[in-house]
Amino acid sequence: MKEIAIAGAGPMGLLLAIRLKQLGYENITLVDARAGTYTRPGILNASIFEELTQLIGLPVDFSDSYHLKDVERSLYKIAESLNIKIMKANFTGFEGKALRVEDEHHDIHILPCDLAIDATGSRRALVNEINRLFPDAFSVQPIADPSHKKHLMAYVKVEEKTDSDPPSTPAPYGFDFMVQKLEELRAMGWKGFVEPGFYALPLAKNKTCFYVEIPENLDASQHEKWLKTVVAFHTGKDNFDYTLLPASRKYGSKPRFLTFIVDPHQVNEAFFQHAQFPCVIPVGDAQIEPDYRIGIGIKSGAYRIKCLLDAMVLEKDQEFHIDFEKYQKELAAAMQMHAAALSKFYQEKQRSYEHYANLLSIYETVIASASMSKQKELQPSFAELIQAYAQSLYDAGNNALESILTSSGDIPLDKHGLIADEKKLEDAIARLIDAYKYAQGDLYTMASLKLNEIAHLYEKLADVFIQRGAYGSSLKCYEKANMIIEKILKDRAESVLIKYKHTQTLHKASRYEDMYDMACQTLSEIKNIGMDPEEKKKFTYKLELNKALALLHILHIRKDLEERDYYEDECNKAIKHVKSSPYLKDKHLLQLTKLLGEIPIESMCNILKDGDKSDLAADKSKRR
Ligand SMILES: Cc1cc2nc3c(=O)[nH]c(=O)nc-3n(C[C@H](O)[C@H](O)[C@H](O)COP(=O)(O)OP(=O)(O)OC[C@H]3O[C@@H](n4cnc5c(N)ncnc54)[C@H](O)[C@@H]3O)c2cc1C
Structure with a gap:
């Protein structure tokens, strides 16, 4: 391989081009119609600039605002200073072992290459084109399931004379206000009872960038109202004083109020090879997407680029080859780390049953003191909240149970032959019993089936203890089984069998x-x-x-x-x-x-x- 084409001159395309050049590769061409005109909003973690500076060995500058555009502008300048060939054109397809690119005048250029890097971010222009030509050559899959995918970003001027910035977590305020705002959000299409995420990133002077989660189908005409309600919910003030910043005069298209989707996907294959096409390798967000709230995109992307560079060997006359086995191995670990960070983040965002229990008592308090008509209005929400509470209890109980039971689904014993993780098991059962108490419909059936299953697991274990002559332990199991049965199976035939066996064990003991x-x-x-x-x-x-x-x-x-x-x-x-x-x-x-x-x-x-x-x-x- 000799010629390298990189489609996408965002942070990762630029970084890869710079590092390749620094390592002695000469035949590199970057293509991106956006190259050199960087206006993208998005605030980065300040440490990114230091890390990139260290990696490149040249200063990656920032203004005082740590914008994504600052990274791009700085890397672009470095790329220019290294005489990297940059074309203001977009990739539109493959022409055998070449990229077809179209410039701003709609002129088509053919760019021969042996290695084509897809650095086009979540657009995955090259990956998608390969998949069009060779269906499923790359499998693109979701990494984790974020409960909400649509986000709104707004640059605002915070008018209020406050010492601190608006808080990012709900402030203490009256329950009535909280319930009222949550109901307003739900009326606009918000599902569930976990309030929409809200992040306020302070910029220079009294400017702030608000990020909020927003319902998928909310009409654009409602977006400002949505933002206002979310801000009110989080600040506890109905009229928190802020104004939206107008669009930039310098860059007319520079968005200051926009929605975007966060639904991270990853490409499972590290590369694509075919005799008649260049070798295609996705990097950066094209390879695995981040979530802006955990700031791993550039860091993880830079590390994965390092994995690729470590596997590339430059020979003489600009010939190079890639040790794909080495690359795949190192890449797999890096991808795994990235995916695990996302999963952890989404799991932590799922609110626990304590959240619902708390909210339930808040709704109860508000309903108790509300007028009759208001009470009637809140009833459907309240019923939904109870079911959400039951679901969260069921999930907590079931997840805990799955982590405790043995691979064959039995109650585990420790080395002394006693029940292992007993406290955890009892807690899981308590959650499921509570879920059973509150649930309706299918969830009620699921909870009762699960409890029934546990009662039988105890019964099974009781038999094991009897065979060992450990009547005390066996009786303990029957007591547990009976306790569960008392809650759910009291009027069912199978409870008789368990109780009869319990009676017999009491006889033996x-x-x-x-x-x-x-x-x-x-x-x-x-x-x-x-x-x-x-x-x-x-x-x-x-x-x-x-x-x-x-x-x-x-x-x-x-x-x-x-x-x-x-x-x-x-x-x-x-x-x-x-x-x-x-x-x-x-x-x-x-x-x-x-x-x-x-x-x-x-x-x-x-x-x-x-x-x-x-x-x-x-x-x-x-x-x-
Ligand atoms: C609000 C926000 C905050 C963030 N904060 C952080 C943070 O703190 N830390 C962090 O590490 N990450 C953060 N990220 C993520 C980070 O910005 C991304 O991971 C990073 O931009 C990915 O770089 P990339 O070059 O792979 O893709 P992109 O930045 O998406 O760049 C892709 C480039 O490809 C070009 N392109 C698209 N199609 C074509 C085509 N057909 N032909 C040629 N070029 C094309 C585009 O014009 C673009 O320039 C944040 C993201 C957002 C949105």
Whole structure:
């Protein structure tokens, strides 16, 4: 390869051209119709200028405002001083191994090249053209999902005699005002209950640049009203004193009030190669877009350019080659870092359930003191807010749960065989239970299904503990499962099974009083549960058996039992139920008989029929 064409003379195209030239590459041509006329607004982080100065080894100057245009103007001057060939023309297509470019007079020029760099920012002029010719040669994908994509930028003069600039976060003010402004924003098309983002960047003198999030479909005639309402929301003042700056006299087209989209995408492939075309490599925003609010565009772009330069080897006579493997490897790590920074930023912007809980109580307070007509007006919003709260609780609970459960979806155990991350797990369940309480419709179903799933996970774990003879841990699991069931499954058939198993585990753990309570509670609940009648009878039998067994133990152990007659009577009734049940099994009768033999309770013996008594006698004599 010998000839390099760079389409796009924004910060990254200019930087790459400068660095290539500094490294000894001579055959470089930059093309951009905008080259040399830089008026773009956008305030950069001041550190960018120092970093670029260090990278290039030449001063990258700024006025006192740190504008994007300052970087571009300064880099352009450096490029000119290095005699880099710059054409005021735009790339319009490929002509075999050449770029077709069109200048301001609509004259077409053909620019032969071996390497074509796409530095056209989010337009991705070269990447898109390659994709048109070779569908899907480059895959362009969204990186993360910003909840809002459209933004408004406005240069303003801040009139108010304030010492500080308008705050970027909501100021403390009356709840009525806050709710009123939020409702006004929602009436203009704002979705949800997280207020639109607002950033106020102070410029020279009393000028400020406002950036605000704006609804996608808001008519342009409403943009000023939107800005005013957002500023009011954030400053707490209905008439915060500012005026929009008029368009620049020097550069008529210089926008001072404009909307733009932020929806970062990335190109997955590092390059495109084809025998009849130049090798195409995207850089800068064309490769991966930033979000202006986290100021990584230039920094990350400059680092990725360094990765490319590190992989380029200049040989003699201006011939060069690229070690693509090396480039891909280094690039992947840099892209990953960039994408991770964006994802983190968007995640942090998603408000937590605490935000909704707080807002819910604010709306409640406002509604409580509002007039009847105002209350009626706020009701639909309030209902929507409750659902948003439930959704945020569900998301928080579900995300936490996913981070806790094992890869096979089970409750994790630590090295001591105890539940790991137990507190986190309990918090996640608490969030889901709250979500279930507040949710409506599909979300309600989702929350109940999720809780049902967790109850069964506890049940499964309880079985594991039983197999290990760890009855205490098993019971703890049943208690958790029951706690969840109490909230969501109380009237469902599956709750009976879990409670029955819980009763049995209490038996194994010799906790007879709890066993009795659990059996009684489930027996009273089962009456009202809609389930298969046969199943119901079977479980009633099993629970009566457990009740009888529990009572026999209690009557034996607790000699001092108050109301003993009552419990003996209860025990009698339970045994009678068991004996008369069609589900009676010999082994159960034997179990009862044996127990009575070991712990003879006179009043009980007469309820066993003769055969049972003889069984008991035989059993006793055998043991003797
Ligand atoms: C408000 C705002 C604030 C920001 N703050 C920061 C910050 O603090 N720190 C930071 O690192 N980044 C910041 N950024 C991001 C940064 O500005 C971008 O990452 C950077 O401009 C990307 O440079 P680029 O050269 O890749 O693309 P661009 O700057 O988009 O330049 C692309 C160039 O390609 C040209 N072009 C387009 N189509 C063609 C064509 N067909 N043929 C030829 N040329 C073409 C355009 O005219 C343009 O000059 C901010 C951005 C904004 C909007």
